[in-house]
Every structure is written in structure tokens, then in C-alpha cells.
Amino acid sequence: MSVAVGTMQMRGPVLAASGTFGYGTEVPLLERRALGGMVSKGIFLRPREGTTPPRIAETPSGMLNAIGLQGPGADALVRDYAPQWAGWDFPVLVNINGESASEYGELTARLDGVPGIAGFEINISCPNVEQGGLYFGNDPRAAAAVTEAVRRRTKLPLWVKLTPMVSDIGVIARAVESAGADALCAINTFVGMSIDLNAFKPRLSFRTGGLSGPAIRPLAVHLAHQAARAVRIPVLGIGGITRAEDALEFLVAGCTAVQVGTATFVNPNAIADVHDGIAAFLEGRGFKSLADLPRYLPRD
Amino acid sequence: MSVAVGTMQMRGPVLAASGTFGYGTEVPLLERRALGGMVSKGIFLRPREGTTPPRIAETPSGMLNAIGLQGPGADALVRDYAPQWAGWDFPVLVNINGESASEYGELTARLDGVPGIAGFEINISCPNVEQGGLYFGNDPRAAAAVTEAVRRRTKLPLWVKLTPMVSDIGVIARAVESAGADALCAINTFVGMSIDLNAFKPRLSFRTGGLSGPAIRPLAVHLAHQAARAVRIPVLGIGGITRAEDALEFLVAGCTAVQVGTATFVNPNAIADVHDGIAAFLEGRGFKSLADLPRYLPRD
Amino acid sequence: MGRGALSGMFLIDAPLTARREVARGMFVISMHAPEIATAVRAGQFVNLGWSGGPLLRRPFSVYRVEGEHIEIVLKAVGAGTAELLTMQRGERLSCVGPLGHGYDFASRARSAVLISGGLGVAPMPLAARDARAAGLRVVWVHGARRAEELCHEADGDEVIWATDDGSLGTRGTAVSVAPDAEVVLACGPNRMLGAVAERWPDAQVAVETYMGCGTGVCLGCAVPLRRGGYDRACKEGPVYRAADVDWTALPSHLSYAVTV
Amino acid sequence: MGRGALSGMFLIDAPLTARREVARGMFVISMHAPEIATAVRAGQFVNLGWSGGPLLRRPFSVYRVEGEHIEIVLKAVGAGTAELLTMQRGERLSCVGPLGHGYDFASRARSAVLISGGLGVAPMPLAARDARAAGLRVVWVHGARRAEELCHEADGDEVIWATDDGSLGTRGTAVSVAPDAEVVLACGPNRMLGAVAERWPDAQVAVETYMGCGTGVCLGCAVPLRRGGYDRACKEGPVYRAADVDWTALPSHLSYAVTV
Numbered sequence A, B: 001m002s003v004a005v006g007t008m009q010m011r012g013p014v015l016a017a018s019g020t021f022g023y024g025t026e027v028p029l030l031e032r033r034a035l036g037g038m039v040s041k042g043i044f045l046r047p048r049e050g051t052t053p054p055r056i057a058e059t060p061s062g063m064l065n066a067i068g069l070q071g072p073g074a075d076a077l078v079r080d081y082a083p084q085w086a087g088w089d090f091p092v093l094v095n096i097n098g099e100s101a102s103e104y105g106e107l108t109a110r111l112d113g114v115p116g117i118a119g120f121e122i123n124i125s126c127p128n129v130e131q132g133g134l135y136f137g138n139d140p141r142a143a144a145a146v147t148e149a150v151r152r153r154t155k156l157p158l159w160v161k162l163t164p165m166v167s168d169i170g171v172i173a174r175a176v177e178s179a180g181a182d183a184l185c186a187i188n189t190f191v192g193m194s195i196d197l198n199a200f201k202p203r204l205s206f207r208t209g210g211l212s213g214p215a216i217r218p219l220a221v222h223l224a225h226q227a228a229r230a231v232r233i234p235v236l237g238i239g240g241i242t243r244a245e246d247a248l249e250f251l252v253a254g255c256t257a258v259q260v261g262t263a264t265f266v267n268p269n270a271i272a273d274v275h276d277g278i279a280a281f282l283e284g285r286g287f288k289s290l291a292d293l294p295r296y297l298p299r300d
Numbered sequence C, D: 001m002g003r004g005a006l007s008g009m010f011l012i013d014a015p016l017t018a019r020r021e022v023a024r025g026m027f028v029i030s031m032h033a034p035e036i037a038t039a040v041r042a043g044q045f046v047n048l049g050w051s052g053g054p055l056l057r058r059p060f061s062v063y064r065v066e067g068e069h070i071e072i073v074l075k076a077v078g079a080g081t082a083e084l085l086t087m088q089r090g091e092r093l094s095c096v097g098p099l100g101h102g103y104d105f106a107s108r109a110r111s112a113v114l115i116s117g118g119l120g121v122a123p124m125p126l127a128a129r130d131a132r133a134a135g136l137r138v139v140w141v142h143g144a145r146r147a148e149e150l151c152h153e154a155d156g157d158e159v160i161w162a163t164d165d166g167s168l169g170t171r172g173t174a175v176s177v178a179p180d181a182e183v184v185l186a187c188g189p190n191r192m193l194g195a196v197a198e199r200w201p202d203a204q205v206a207v208e209t210y211m212g213c214g215t216g217v218c219l220g221c222a223v224p225l226r227r228g229g230y231d232r233a234c235k236e237g238p239v240y241r242a243a244d245v246d247w248t249a250l251p252s253h254l255s256y257a258v259t260v
């Protein structure tokens, strides 16, 4: 079940998604042998407090979150977490965030070369933080600029996590591929809102939040598939994976690996269950490895 | 519970959404007293066969459909359905579709003035039909062009139904408002895909389909709210409404009325149940009419 | 007990009243649904929903009618049917029906053969009832993979059993062992019905499709026709003249008859 | 019977074993969860999921421990709690716990007062147990709107009842009628805890927030702190020193104590 995402070799195709697995130190329940890798909670250069509660709301087969990228900042990450990661037997990528392309670059420079950090996932798509307007991920030029700024500061594997709220994800995918991304992650949460009918205002204090969970899976499979068709670099599928069958949808649709997010909240061992289920599926159908899995990836 | 959408007066705020209520003649179960109005199945100028089955697939709290706008064409609509509508005690709008702005215009000219047709809803957002590329609804200029083409041919109420897969729905909303729309409908289905793990290809023969149902409700509430904030004309909220509380979320978020789609498949009396539930909510809170309902609609 | 309706379509909150096993893993469940019990014709179906169930309703042929009760026959083929089979007596099913256009017995024929594969048995007891009522002599041919998968309820008609492995009745498929008759009715996997269409173009066959609404509004249940275009399985169907269906374009992967 | 884990957090597939009503509409349900029963401390909680239930788990304080069983107390306040109360003996709950940081009894004090409003009674039996074990004399003050909403299980401690309408015990809130003590523990609606904070800044209070994961990874359960920033109710909490919480920024609309 080992798999290569670009130059990064992983023991399995199932990773923990950013923001849903903390820094990898919190939940002791997961059978870690199954973890292909982990993307840490999104970090900014400087510490961030995050948004006022309520921060989450449940919706049909999904949840909204507006955490506001609460985090300790780069220095604390390097001091408190990276040393632990250095001893782990799976790669940890850091999900990096910024308010300008240069801030992304600065953060990368601070983290590059720190033992324990195996690569970077650029979050150009977090819908939770007010950036005074459009997200980087909505504009091919801004997305490419951020990717270049990070690429200049590191030779480590560089993944770019795409935003789903775009008319044509292929355009963004190609832009960041050209700018030097080693892989794409598709997708981040969708912007949503839920209204409190007692208070007559949004349930979340931030008003909107990112929708994750099974509800978005058909949208995510489509977008990951579109991204995979648009580029030559590998795509990691993300969105609503709770069972092996869900992950297999992304893999058949052209993804090289997957990340599991919200499902971990519900089942602290979800990643291991998904991993084992994929292995069982392959065995049941007589496929010797993931490479044998039929893919549906027409190139037009 | 009566409500005015622009110049169109309706006895209630709950309408049947296009494509989920046929031509209004099929389901005898609905208590029609509760129906504020109806939007008929999307129609093209000429008859269309629609897509090869399978056309639908269930997903968590949602469904994908790729019907392909199967329909009898304008002449049959005028001959077979409009005369029936003329006798009904609620307004029927026709959901109109085309492959070019001029085809929309031609279709409008054919239908304008036909007794039984109370107005038009322009579908600029159907994700199911291959139009050789982008949808009208993704591009403010194309959306405005279609709206103008229709506006030139009719003085009847003209609603424009927005597509959700855009980075900034406000831009499109303002473009079609300027082009002469009397109201906006937000939103149409999201494009999604589901993979058949026996056949290793999409479940739908059309590959992708439109996602509807409760899964999309938080996304729809957000987009309807964004649209309502962007324009002065009324907005009808659509997406995942199954209960009165769901409709009330849209109304509080700034919508004037709502449309119910997929829920009717599950509960043939859904529209009456939603209508009655809204009335009960208003009464329970001591609101005399819909106008008293507190709205959350900050204008920035 | 539900809300009545025009044109013989009802929405009923029906309690589950009984359950029995009729073949290995194949169960019949009964519901108290008086209006539907009275109105239903052979080949028609009901669309079932239940609280905590999947979003969309699930369509099932009406199997038998007992007084004010209707019965359906099913196996656990997916999440919905599995849930249905864990339901206890007294729990409620929301039941829309009767739906669709069933078998016709208007002709002046005198013999009918009813051909069913696996769960395709579902509409046959009612078909036998209505055929007998129309004065036809009924022969029922029922096939499955193995003896224990045959549904053994026959209501006194002449029955020809067929099994793939010959473990009961004739070795072969229901279609291959069926005699000719003036009226041929069939139900089973779509590929079996394609075989019926070749031998008896005028046979009436009950097809299966995915369904969104069951009431004719969504066009999700499209049945491709030989003359071009599509009909709705839930409205013009599910029973068709065999030669009218474009069998090459009708998906045959549906699970109704996974076990035939 | 579940999968063990490091650092005293377990994932257990626990059968429901009993149910009893302890006040009007307020029920205690028991689960067989031996590892949790052994490990749990007062003020800690379990996060419950079940098949067919809502997407996210639901957090509940552990109410009592009986041998290998744990108990929780709840009312139907929404869809999830309503479903929990329809579950039958033998049905299984997926149980993650024990979670969070509970009440501390490390001090050398000799008296404790336990103050609970409505469902805030939840952590108190265990708090009384652990307080007694730490050598404290326990007085329990329990308030509700009306007599029939008081939870009458007291395990032999001294109890002061309070009702809004005076229908049992003292008229007033639990906070207003509580005596002072060296150790003050409280649980109830957040606005009640705000009142506790004013009178006893050092009180230990169990707050309530929405929770995504319950295990510290999602940061959804943010509790605003007076010193700035947020802690996680599921990890650093749910028990806080009353004066440490920024009560003005902690949402108080949660329903835990809708009925206090």
C-alpha cells in the first residue's frame, strides 16, 4: 500500500488532513501504523487567537467550522512540535498560511530545514480568515504568486491545497503547477452559513464557516477529478471521506492519495479503518497494489 | 402569509422549484392551498431527449441528478400545459434555457403573452448540459447578456436563477440586476460526481450531476444571503429545504420567499408542511406577518 | 392513518405488522395500508421512507394483499433494505402508492405464463391474482441460482421451478424453461428481461431503474425506448411491452436481482 | 469490547444496559464500559456516537459509576438526545472517554459545596464520591424551576433543594441559596456559572460548549479566558477556575440547561 506523492514516499495512501489532527500529539487512539502522513494544523508566522465561539455548527451530514486558524505561530511550532515529529515514522507536512505572498515566503524560510518538517502544504483557501476580500485561491495569479514565494524558500515537497469555490478549478490547478507545486490537495472546505432561529443571526460568531464532512464528498470528488485531469503532478483527494469506499472514489477518480478530516472527530481511528478497508478492497478484487486499481481519468 | 416578489403577488412564500415538480400536473398529493407558486421544469425552445440513464445517484443527505433538461419544447408546453395553468389559483413561471443569448430571447418571445404563463425564471446555471464550456452563470457579462435578451422580449416578472459554483456571487447578482432582472433565485445545484466501485467509472452516465438536498443547505443559505446583500431586488432562497426551520433560515438571511425542490420527492406534501410550519413559527413567536420576521442582512 | 389523495395515489403512515422469511435471506413484510390494499393492481409499486432512513424513498413492488394489509418482498442488498429488515412490528413506514402502470389483462386470451427470476418474484402473486380474475389459466415459472434461493409461496398455481445448478426443478434459467402462452409476464434483472424480449416481443415486463421521486416529476427513472426518447419507469412503467424497451441502453447493474 | 488506548482514553462499543427516570423528562442511562468506569474522574465526560445518529458525537458528563458500568443523565433537548432516549437495552453506543480535565480535590480543605442547576446535576454524584474520598464533607445544592424537575438522587449527602417557584426547598436559585465552603464546585447553564464566578472566584465550574471532536484536535470548543486567548473545553476543561473564564464572551445559549 506504499505510495509516492512526487518525491515523497509514504507507507500508505491515507493522511490526516490539516486542522483535524492538531499537531499529531493530541489523540492517542489512532493505530498509527496506518497513517501515511500528517498535515499539521494551519499555522501563521505569528501566534493567532482564533475566532470567538461558537466556532462550529452541525449541518446535514456535515459541519461548519470557523476556528480562525488559531495557532501558536512559527517559533512555538519549531520549539514544541517539530522535535517530536522528527522521531515519528511518517512524514509531517506543515500547513502554511499568510496574509500576503511575502508572509507565506517568510514563514517558509523560518520553517525550512527544521528537523521534523518533511514538507509544506500551502493553504491558499482557508475561508475562515478575513483577508480583506478575495482569497488567494480564487485568483490564478495570486495563487501562483504565493506558490512561487514559497517555492523560492524551500526544496522540500510543496503541496498546494485548492479552494473549492471557483468556477474552474483546472485554471488554478495549472497556475500553481506552473509556479512549482509538487502536488495538489483538493479540496478545502466550502463556505457556508447556518442561522440560529432563536437569535435570528448566524450560529457561528464569525457568521460563515467552512463546510466539511460527507455532505461535500460528491463535490470534492468532482473537483479533485477536475484537478487531476488538468495537471501532471499528483493530486491528493480530500472531502467527506469516512470509509474506505469513499477514499476509493477519489483514488479511482484520479487521486494518488487522500486525506481524512472530519471523520476523525467521529471515529478517532477513522484513518486506520480507511487504510485497512482499502487494503481489503484491493485484496478482494485481486489487485496486487494500488497501482493496479483502475482509474477513471480521461484526458481531454 | 402572502408575499410580494417584485410585482408578483403570491399567497405564500413557498414555491415549487424547477425540475422537481414537473409541470404541476403529476403529483396529486400536495395540498395546493399552500403553494405560493410554481416554477415549471426547465424548457428549451426545441424538444430535448435528456441524458442516458442512470440519471440520479444518492449521496449523504443529498442526490446527484443529470436529467439533461429533457423536455417537450416550447410548442408542446404552450399546447399541453399552459392552458391548464391558466385555470390555477397560483402563478406558474417557466424555467427557460438556451444555448445562446439569442436562443433564450427566441424562447421568451414564443412564450410571452401565452395565458397561463405568469413569468420567467432564467436558468443560467444548469450544470447538466454540455454547452461546450463555461456556463452563462459563471461570467457576469454572459449572465447579463442572457438577462437582457430575455428582458427585451417580455414585460412579465423575470427572475434569474444563479449558479453556485462561483467565487463571488455578488458580482453576478449585480450584473443581472442591472440587466433588468426583477428577482434572483439562489441557488441551483452544485456540480458533483460519484464513482461506482464495481464499474470503476462515474455512477451517472453523464459523469457529473447537480447536487441537491439538505447537504447543500448551509452553502445555499450563505450564497442566498450574499446575493441578498449585493442587490436591491428580492431574492428567493433555494437549496435543501425540507422543513419550515430550513425555509426560515433563508428568510432570516434576507430572502423574500423560498423554493422547495428535492424534499418533494421524499415527502409529496413537503411544500404544504413547510408553509404550515412557517405560519406556526410566526404565530408561536407572536409575529403578525412575514414582514415582522427579524432579518439578518447587514449591508456593507 | 395518512392523507388521502386524488387519482388513487396515497401517502400513508403505515405500521409494520408482520415479517416472514420466504427463501434464504428473502423476507416478506406486511404493512397496514388499507387505501393502497384496495387500489393496487399487479405490477404497481409503493415508495417507502422511514425516519432515520436514507434521504430518498425506496421503491418496492406490492407482493400480496391481505385484507387491509399490503406485503412486499425484499432482501438486504444495501443500507436501506438492511435497515428495513431490522424494523420491528409497530414501527412506521411512510408509504406512497400505488404507483406506476402495472400489468394489463384486458385481452381475450386464456393462458398466462408468469416468469420471475430471484426477487423478480415480487409482482407475481398479485399478477396471478389479477390474471385469474381476468379468466386466465396461470403457469408460474420461477428461477434462482440454487434451491434455497427460490421463493416457495405459490398460492396454488401451477409452478415450474428452475435453478442454475439443477438443485431443484429444471436446470436452467426461468426464461429458458418457460412454456409459451398467450400472455407472458416477466420480472427480474434487466438482462433477463432482455432475453424475454427476444423470445416474446409482446411480453409485459417490469423493469427496474433508480428512482428519485416515484411520482413522475423528476425524470430520474428514464427507460430508453426503441422508438427513441425515454419513458418514466414510475409513471408509464414499470411494466412495458418487452419489444418497446431499448435493452442495450437500459442499465443492467441494478441490484434488485443481484441473486438471479 | 472496544479498542484500548494510551493515556487513559478509550474507544468502546458499549451496550446500553439500563434506564431510569430521575426527574420529569430526565433520564439516567447505563452503559457497560469497564475501562472508562475504572479511569473516569469527577467532571470528565464521554463522547457518544451511535449508528443512525447525527454526524458528530454528543458529549455527556459521567454521572455515576456502578462496577463496570457508567451512567449519564440527560433530557431530550434536540434530535440526538431524543434518539438516545428511544434506544433499547442491548443497543450499542460508541463511547470515547474519559475526556477532559475534571474537578481537583488536591487541596487540604475540609468542606465542599456542590452547586448544580437542572441538568448541571450531571457531574455531581461523581464529584461527591471523589470529594468524600479526599476527606471533604459534602453539601449538595440542587436547583430547578419546579419540584418535579429536581433530580432526587443524592447518595446520602446533605442536600439543599432550591426551586424558582418554591414548590420544594428554598425559593431561589441554587447559587443564591448555597452556603459558603472551602471548595466550591458548580455545573449548570453558563450564565449560572457566571453568577458563581462573582461570588466565588476560586470555584471550579464545568462549562459547556459545542464540541467537534472532544479530543483536543479541532479547537471548536474554545473557552474564552480572562487573560486573553482560548482554552479547549474538551482538554484543559470542561472544569475551570471560575474567575479564569471570560463569561461575557462565552456563549450562554446552549441548551444543556434549557430547563434551569
Ligand SMILES: Cc1cc2nc3c(=O)[nH]c(=O)nc-3n(C[C@H](O)[C@H](O)[C@H](O)COP(=O)(O)OP(=O)(O)OC[C@H]3O[C@@H](n4cnc5c(N)ncnc54)[C@H](O)[C@@H]3O)c2cc1C
Residues within 6 Å of the ligand: C045, C054, C058, C059, C060, C061, C062, C072, C073, C074, C075, C076, C077, C078, C079, C080, C081, C082, C119, C122, C123, C207, C208, C209, C210, C211, C238, C253, C254, C255, C256
Ligand atoms: C419499480 C421498482 C420495484 C421494485 N421492487 C422491489 C421489490 O419488490 N423487492 C426488492 O427487494 N427490491 C425491489 N426494487 C429494488 C429496490 O428498490 C432496491 O433494491 C432498493 O432501493 C435498494 O435500496 P438499498 O438502500 O438497500 O440499497 P442502496 O444502498 O441504495 O444500493 C444498493 C444497490 O441497490 C441498487 N439500487 C439502489 N437504489 C435503487 C433504486 N432506486 N432502484 C433500483 N436499484 C437501486 C444499486 O444498484 C445499489 O448498488 C424495486 C425497484 C423498482 C424501481
Ligand SMILES: Cc1cc2nc3c(=O)[nH]c(=O)nc-3n(C[C@H](O)[C@H](O)[C@H](O)COP(=O)(O)OP(=O)(O)OC[C@H]3O[C@@H](n4cnc5c(N)ncnc54)[C@H](O)[C@@H]3O)c2cc1C
Residues within 6 Å of the ligand: D045, D054, D058, D059, D060, D061, D062, D072, D073, D074, D075, D076, D077, D078, D079, D080, D081, D082, D119, D122, D123, D207, D208, D209, D210, D211, D238, D253, D254, D255, D256
Ligand atoms: C462537556 C459537556 C458535558 C455535557 N454533559 C451533559 C450531560 O451530562 N447531560 C446532558 O443532558 N447534556 C450534557 N451536555 C450537553 C449535551 O452534549 C447536548 O445537550 C447535546 O449535545 C444536544 O444534542 P442534541 O442532538 O439532542 O441537540 P441538537 O439538536 O444538537 O441541539 C439542540 C440544542 O442543544 C444544543 N447543543 C447541541 N450540541 C451541543 C453541544 N455539543 N454542546 C452543548 N450544547 C449543544 C444547542 O443549543 C441546540 O439548540 C454536555 C455538554 C458538554 C460540552
Ligand SMILES: Cc1cc2nc3c(=O)[nH]c(=O)nc-3n(C[C@H](O)[C@H](O)[C@H](O)COP(=O)(O)O)c2cc1C
Residues within 6 Å of the ligand: A017, A018, A019, A020, A041, A042, A043, A065, A067, A069, A095, A123, A126, A161, A187, A188, A189, A211, A212, A213, A214, A216, A238, A239, A240, A241, A259, A260, A261, A262, A263, D212, D218, D219, D220
Ligand atoms: C475544524 C477544522 C479545521 C480545519 N483547519 C484547517 C487548516 O488549518 N488548514 C487547512 O488547510 N484546512 C483546514 N481544514 C480543512 C480540512 O483539512 C479538510 O480540507 C476539510 O475539512 C475537508 O475534509 P473532510 O470533509 O474530510 O473534513 C479544517 C477543517 C476542519 C473541520
Ligand SMILES: Cc1cc2nc3c(=O)[nH]c(=O)nc-3n(C[C@H](O)[C@H](O)[C@H](O)COP(=O)(O)O)c2cc1C
Residues within 6 Å of the ligand: B017, B018, B019, B020, B041, B042, B043, B065, B067, B069, B095, B123, B126, B161, B187, B188, B189, B211, B212, B213, B214, B216, B238, B239, B240, B241, B259, B260, B261, B262, B263, C212, C218, C219, C220
Ligand atoms: C431532478 C432535478 C431536476 C432539476 N431540474 C431543474 C431545471 O430544469 N431547471 C432549474 O433551473 N433547476 C433545476 N433543478 C434544480 C432545483 O430547482 C433546485 O435549484 C435544486 O434542486 C436545489 O434545491 P433542493 O435542494 O430543494 O432540491 C433540478 C433539481 C433536481 C433535483
Ligand code: FES
Residues within 6 Å of the ligand: C210, C211, C212, C213, C214, C215, C216, C217, C218, C219, C220, C221, C222, C232, C233, C234, C235
Ligand atoms: S422516479 Fe421521478 S419521474 Fe420517475
Ligand code: FES
Residues within 6 Å of the ligand: D210, D211, D212, D213, D214, D215, D216, D217, D218, D219, D220, D221, D222, D232, D233, D234, D235
Ligand atoms: S472539541 Fe475539538 S478541540 Fe475540543
